Amino acid sequence: MERKIITTADGSKTIQLVGLDEQYHSLHGALQEARHVFIKHGLQHVLQSQLKQNAPISILEIGFGTGLNAMVTLFEVKNQSIKINYVGVEAYPVSKEEVLALDYQGLFPDLDSGNLYETIHAIKWEDIHEITSLFTLQKQQKFFHEIVDLNLYNLIYFDAFGARIQPELWTEEIFKIMFDALKDQGVLVTYSAKGSVRRAMQAVGFIVERLPGPPGKREMLRATKYPTTPK
Numbered sequence: 563m564e565r566k567i568i569t570t571a572d573g574s575k576t577i578q579l580v581g582l583d584e585q586y587h588s589l590h591g592a593l594q595e596a597r598h599v600f601i602k603h604g605l606q607h608v609l610q611s612q613l614k615q616n617a618p619i620s621i622l623e624i625g626f627g628t629g630l631n632a633m634v635t636l637f638e639v640k641n642q643s644i645k646i647n648y649v650g651v652e653a654y655p656v657s658k659e660e661v662l663a664l665d666y667q668g669l670f671p672d673l674d675s676g677n678l679y680e681t682i683h684a685i686k687w688e689d690i691h692e693i694t695s696l697f698t699l700q701k702q703q704k705f706f707h708e709i710v711d712l713n714l715y716n717l718i719y720f721d722a723f724g725a726r727i728q729p730e731l732w733t734e735e736i737f738k739i740m741f742d743a744l745k746d747q748g749v750l751v752t753y754s755a756k757g758s759v760r761r762a763m764q765a766v767g768f769i770v771e772r773l774p775g776p777p778g779k780r781e782m783l784r785a786t787k788y789p790t791t792p793k
Contacts, residue, residue, distance in 0.1 A: 621715065648698065732762060769787075
């Protein structure tokens, strides 16, 4: 399948799957989408609502892909005393050539310690690596249905390809795996707002909110696992 690097509306780049008319990130702005969905309504929400100051945060990213969401998370906490343990799951890693062409380090000139973007792609899969003193990263190469973690994460970034081309990733089966992987009061955020996605989340026990979407989308979803929610 043909893949090419394209520039989105906010000047940041993404990978386009030409034959499927699908992108890794929004054409309306890859960086804007990441900050709106995963930082504003995900990480910042978790920090404000449920965690004690300085408590470590465990994040699971579903669809590590280009590494953009890891980079925006690194940038968000660079001047805060917050420990992040980040796990990114990806079945089909991007190529070295694509990493260089995307050049996401250029979007974060204030991130020191060399080229952290190339670093997060160069590290060995499956091992836990200290990217900075406050950010560890483990990349896991596997399919989403192979996740078996239980009560481990405070936050899930659900950034799979859209249900239009991979509906099997947006099912009750997958969201039950996500539900089980979250701690009580854990949160899942995604750019999707499809009714079928919301109903699948609710069916496995999530309490789901519709929130204003990033540029180009009217709504997005945030799902929370409460202790009293039926499993």
